[in-house]
Amino acid sequence: MAETEFINRADALADFVAGIQTADWLAVDTEFIREETYWPELCLIQVAAADRIACIDPLALDAEAMQPLRELMLDPSRIKVFHAARQDLEVFHHEWGALPGPVFDTQIAASMLGHGDQIGYANLVQALCAVELAKGHTRTDWRARPLPAEAVEYAADDVRYLGPVFQQLHTALEKGGRLEWLREEFDALLDEGLYRPDPEGAWKRVKGHRKLRPNQLAILASLARWREEEALARNRPRRWILKDQALVDLARRPPATVQDMEDMRDIPPRVLQKHGEAIVRHAQAGKEATPPSMAATPDRLDAHQEAQVDALMALLRARCAEHDMSPAQVATRKQLESLVRGETELPLLRGWRAAMAGRDLEGLLAGRLTLKLSEGRLVAE
Structure with missing residues (x-):
């Protein structure tokens, strides 16, 4: 070589x-x-x-x-x-x-x-x-x-x-x-x-954001945007500006003064000294802001729907076995759950994924296909 x-x-x-x-x-x-x-x-x-x-x-x-x-x-x-x-x-x-x-x-x-x-x-x-x-x-x-x-x-x-x-x-x-x-x-x-950096969407990357109420999410979005812009301006990791857990805690308990944060363990004194006023300013701005839109948590599937997902997953695995591929490369179980809920804007139903498995999965769900075992293999008819 x-x-x-x-x-x-x-x-x-x-x-x-x-x-x-x-x-x-x-x-x-x-x-x-x-x-x-x-x-x-x-x-x-x-x-x-x-x-x-x-x-x-x-x-x-x-x-x-x-x-x-x-x-x-x-x-x-x-x-x-x-x-x-x-x-x-x-x-x-x-x-x-x-x-x-x-x-x-x-x-x-x-x-x-x-x-x-x-x-x-x-x-x-x-x-x-x-x-x-x-x-x-x-x-x-x-x-x-x-x-x-x-x-x-x-x-x-x-x-x-x-x-x-x-x-x-x-x-x-x-x-x-x-x-x-x-x-x-x-x-x-x-x-x-x-x-490209996305300060407006930075809140989506904060661990724990899904546990917040809408008004708290608005505060988090304001603080996360500030942290992203600060990290960019200083070329420093986000966690060096403020940890995710601190952002979530601040969203739950927005400070009106710097002193309100003195007992928060994830905000060390040096951070308060350097960024305290900015944190207060952006937390208060978040209180007046419109909460960002977040996809609603879908309702839990009932037992019959879970069985449908299991059947779809079985067919997906069979199709992927035919092509010597990993099922996760084609679709996740969450995507199959979305399909059962009636969603159609899914990667599974576009391009090569649709040709390989997506259309058959739709057919099974609509009753146009059935599953059976033939010589130890799962097949759709």
């Missing part, structure tokens, strides 16, 4: 990019740190293509030096292969203000071929390449320079085998006629809205 190139000079990066210009696809991964920041801090970019592998050091290269790689990554004629792409795409969107499409996510692709919903990269490499990857650098400080040679090789392995994995998955999916199924999954990853 190709030797790893560690690139921290502009001329070396330009040479590498020139050397892989003929590649139809690039295997890509990143290493980043975000324990102390709101945004991920990009520390390393790994790229494999055309029999070359590079670990590129963005900490040593300015925007001008990185431009050849940026242009290559944003070239829509090349597939960018990732494993579990969401976080890597967030990194690139933050760094470049754009997403490197089109993408192929090997984790999603593997789920279409019976490897489970969220198989890890190392397990997938073991399954498809019979290679056991090293695990000794999972806690490496990727900001450290110089990086140990072993850490660089560990990072390079994340793309060294990603290409062979991609090729095997692509071949199997093409043979099974499932590549088109994946198109909408991969296109969804390129929705820029996934990677």
